[in-house]
Amino acid sequence: MRTVRQDTNIARERLVKGLALALLLLMGLWCVAGPSGLLAWGENQRLLDQREKQLVDLKVDRDHLKNRVALLDPRKMDPDLAGELVRSNLNVARPDEMVMQLP
Structure with a gap:
């Protein structure tokens, strides 16, 4: 008992x-x-892949901008780029150029 x-x-x-x-x-x-558990692992991997792709795109943009800066150096400026910038920013055209407006 x-x-x-x-x-x-x-x-x-x-x-x-x-x-x-x-x-x-x-x-x-x-x-x-949990926040660092097995279910979050896939989400973290997807975000990592997305950020790596974004990083590659930003590096391409940075290289493009570095090239433009090098071409705009006052000691050795590229005349074609200077003319392009003047025409696009100031709306200036040379006398031998024709301006065509599209509807």
């Missing part, structure tokens, strides 16, 4: 095991669905 003390020990033991199981399940859930 069980005593009251044995019943409380069994109940306490079940409670401790239940809390330990709940804690382990919570930790497992955090490892799978």
